[in-house]
Amino acid sequence: MKGQTYQGGGGVINFHAFQNANYKIVITFLFAAVTAVIATYFVSGISDLAIVVGMVAVAALMIATFCNINIGLVAILLSMLLSPELELGSTPGRAVVVRAEDLLLFIVSLAWLARMAIKKQPVLRRSPLNVPIGLFVAILCFSTIRGMITGTVTPLKGFFYVLKMVEYFVLYFMVLNHTTSARQVKLFLGVLLFTSIVVGIYGNTHLGEAGRLSAPFEGKGEPNTLGGYLLFILSIVGGLIFYYRKRRRILVLIFLFLVPTFVFTVSRSSYLGMFPALAVFAALSKNKNVIKYAAALVLAFILAVAFGPPVLKNRVLGAFEPETQQELKRVGMISLGPSPAARLVSWKDIMTKKFARRPLLGSGVTGLAFLDSQYVLTIGETGIIGLSLFLWLMWRAWRAAGISYGTVETPLFKGLVLGYMAGLAGLMFHAIGSNTFIIIRIAEPFWFFTAIVVKLRDIETGKAAMSERISR
Numbered sequence: 347m348k349g350q351t352y353q354g355g356g357g358v359i360n361f362h363a364f365q366n367a368n369y370k371i372v373i374t375f376l377f378a379a380v381t382a383v384i385a386t387y388f389v390s391g392i393s394d395l396a397i398v399v400g401m402v403a404v405a406a407l408m409i410a411t412f413c414n415i416n417i418g419l420v421a422i423l424l425s426m427l428l429s430p431e432l433e434l435g436s437t438p439g440r441a442v443v444v445r446a447e448d449l450l451l452f453i454v455s456l457a458w459l460a461r462m463a464i465k466k467q468p469v470l471r472r473s474p475l476n477v478p479i480g481l482f483v484a485i486l487c488f489s490t491i492r493g494m495i496t497g498t499v500t501p502l503k504g505f506f507y508v509l510k511m512v513e514y515f516v517l518y519f520m521v522l523n524h525t526t527s528a529r530q531v532k533l534f535l536g537v538l539l540f541t542s543i544v545v546g547i548y549g550n551t552h553l554g555e556a557g558r559l560s561a562p563f564e565g566k567g568e569p570n571t572l573g574g575y576l577l578f579i580l581s582i583v584g585g586l587i588f589y590y591r592k593r594r595r596i597l598v599l600i601f602l603f604l605v606p607t608f609v610f611t612v613s614r615s616s617y618l619g620m621f622p623a624l625a626v627f628a629a630l631s632k633n634k635n636v637i638k639y640a641a642a643l644v645l646a647f648i649l650a651v652a653f654g655p656p657v658l659k660n661r662v663l664g665a666f667e668p669e670t671q672q673e674l675k676r677v678g679m680i681s682l683g684p685s686p687a688a689r690l691v692s693w694k695d696i697m698t699k700k701f702a703r704r705p706l707l708g709s710g711v712t713g714l715a716f717l718d719s720q721y722v723l724t725i726g727e728t729g730i731i732g733l734s735l736f737l738w739l740m741w742r743a744w745r746a747a748g749i750s751y752g753t754v755e756t757p758l759f760k761g762l763v764l765g766y767m768a769g770l771a772g773l774m775f776h777a778i779g780s781n782t783f784i785i786i787r788i789a790e791p792f793w794f795f796t797a798i799v800v801k802l803r804d805i806e807t808g809k810a811a812m813s814e815r816i817s818r
Contacts, residue, residue: 418454493710521797549607573616585765623772720777
């Protein structure tokens with residue numbers, strides 16, 4: 347066994363060194379975890395075996411992730427859109443809702459941090475996003491603490507929602523640190539597509555049942571969330587179709603399979619995001635037929651709205667059909683339906699009242715009532731400074747992707763970056779009518795693949811693998 351190694355992607359596991367350095371730690375941790383589970387079962391009086399099994403699964407996942415980070419990352423990808431939600435509490439304004447993937451991300455992050463500490467490796471690797479991420483997190487914390495002091499933020503809610511945002515960035519650095527090979531990129535893409543196919547099966551088997559499709563295990567149902575997720579996934583698949591000819595046929599089938607579920611979310615924000623995504627494909631792709639494909643998709647969408655099920659036509663055209671009791675019926679020459687009008691009224695209320703009192707730093711995270719707009723919510727909670735940092739962060743992500751797109755040559759990588767850039771453009775427009783980058787079911791895949799796109803140049807040149815060997 348001496349000197350024997352196993353290439354695990356997230357790091358080569360040297361069994362001899364593992365036995366000498368980490369074996370006792372892992373065995374001790376395993377013994378402590380199992381002992382705790384047994385003690386909990388017999389001493390605390392918990393009779394539900396599912397709870398005990400869940401505790402054992404948590405311990406097993408932490409140990410497995412400690413040994414090989416890829417296991418934890420794959421588990422996170424599998425949990426996207428396939429996990430239930432738990433409401434920890436509700437106070438005026440916004441409920442504290444935790445999903446299984448929140449807990450999973452927290453567990454995997456702890457195991458990763460423990461591994462990095464024991465191996466004495468840096469947690470923060472250099473990337474174009476480090477500075478804007480650091481400054482954005484700082485303003486989130488500062489404005490929220492300020493809101494707690496002034497009374498605009500409930501401490502528990504503010505803490506949990508800031509922690510949720512920080513978790514997304516931890517995921518970014520986790521993937522950035524441990525993605526070092528094309529094999530890993532293929533693995534993560536495969537798991538992402540598998541998860542999306544499962545979601546597509548769920549959606550396609552529920553077409554027409556409830557009018558608008560929502561993701562599995564949604565409490566109240568959020569079609570906007572499912573629409574935003576599929577907008578990003580379809581963009582990724584679309585980019586791969588244009589460049590990754592080796593798997594083009596199966597990718598086209600996956601794309602066509604997911605389209606009905608996307609359409610029947612009947613999410614206007616998702617539909618809006620579709621057009622800039624297609625525009626990015628048309629502007630960046632070197633495929634001469636891309637404009638024809640984009641035009642065909644737009645035409646198909648128009649025909650679906652005009653001649654498809656009434657729910658599509660009513661939802662899309664209803665945005666421009668005012669009702670008599672509305673407070674706001676028209677903006678300029680454009681008539682507004684009840685939902686868009688109500689959003690504009692709420693946005694105006696925030697901007698003229700709460701934002702006007704705290705324009706620079708805002709009211710703090712959760713210091714406002716729930717708003718269906720990433721930009722209005724961000725400027726209301728973190729002020730002009732917070733919104734500026736958020737937009738700077740998104741710009742740096744776009745710029746980093748553009749650099750990768752202009753330098754990588756591998757067809758798989760090229761298609762992935764093109765799809766990511768189209769997805770980013772789509773999500774930025776989706777965020778006009780949704781808290782896109784706060785919702786875990788959209789934010790997780792976005793930050794996961796943001797890290798991969800940033801790392802692709804180093805992976806292609808071999809620098810990522812070399813850096814991994816040096817750090818060990």
